[in-house]
Amino acid sequence: MSQEKSSYPVSKRGPEDHEVRDQIVTAATEHFSRYGYEKTTVSDLAKSIGFSKAYIYKFFESKQAIGEVICTNCLREIEDEINAALNKTAYPPEKLRVLFKSIVDSSLRLFFQDRKLYEIAASAATEKWDATIAYELRIQKILQGIIHEGRQAGDFERKTPLDEVVKVIYLVIRPYLNPLLLQHSIEFNADAPMLLSNLVLRSLSP
Structure with missing residues (x-):
């Protein structure tokens, strides 16, 4: 790690x-x-x-450089929680469900537990700080690993190019990675992980 x-x-x-x-x-x-x-x-x-x-x-x-380190620490914490949750299951479809849920839960807790620190996350997302770009690439890599593993196990279809599948699913997840977008869908966050992951899994059926 x-x-x-x-x-x-x-x-x-x-x-x-x-x-x-x-x-x-x-x-x-x-x-x-x-x-x-x-x-x-x-x-x-x-x-x-x-x-x-x-x-x-x-x-x-600069002040932003300090903010980048703080932002990085928060994003590392989210990624650690995601990986810890994923390590508890070996079944690719379940890993995808866990990925959706852990991203929403961890992001809500860290982005909104302190409204003042939320300003850093909001600035990072708005100005596209390197820390947020690196984090989103890491999430895409995790997602790619799950899809590849599911294809190898016969759980997911193999006809669609892997990079296309990863990009589409990432676009579904992305609103829950971005604090600016996440705050506008709080009323849906209780049901969203299950509903979205189920929809994605149906599209991945072989």
Whole structure:
């Protein structure tokens, strides 16, 4: 799993494994949670930590770079939960159902448990930060693995090109990966995972 996590982008400044970097991220997470991402400046963070603004810039080139790390940490947590849920079943159709459900459940919990931190997720989605692009590619890779496994087991049809199948199913899932889209369908989220996954599974029947 650690090798897969390396695909997430991180700030290029300063040593990657450094306690000051972690201290800045921890303080920023707390500060953003209290005051909001948009209203917080690097100067505000520097004052709250007791560092100079110039010292923070030795590790992060901008406020967005700090936000990217926080966003990455949240997305890694979602991906870890997804993989943990998938590891509990070996049956490809059930894995697809689990994928839909775990994406919705984990995304709702992390994107909306803290409305201030939601601002970071919203900015990341709107501005297409590298962290979100990498995350969506990782989800597509997981989905591709499930479809390939199901075809090998004879559970799914094999006539449609694999990349086309993955793209179509990803487009069905995508509204639940994006916090901006997810907030507009909250009233459907209780039933959506089961209904959508059942519809997709019927289309995959051999």
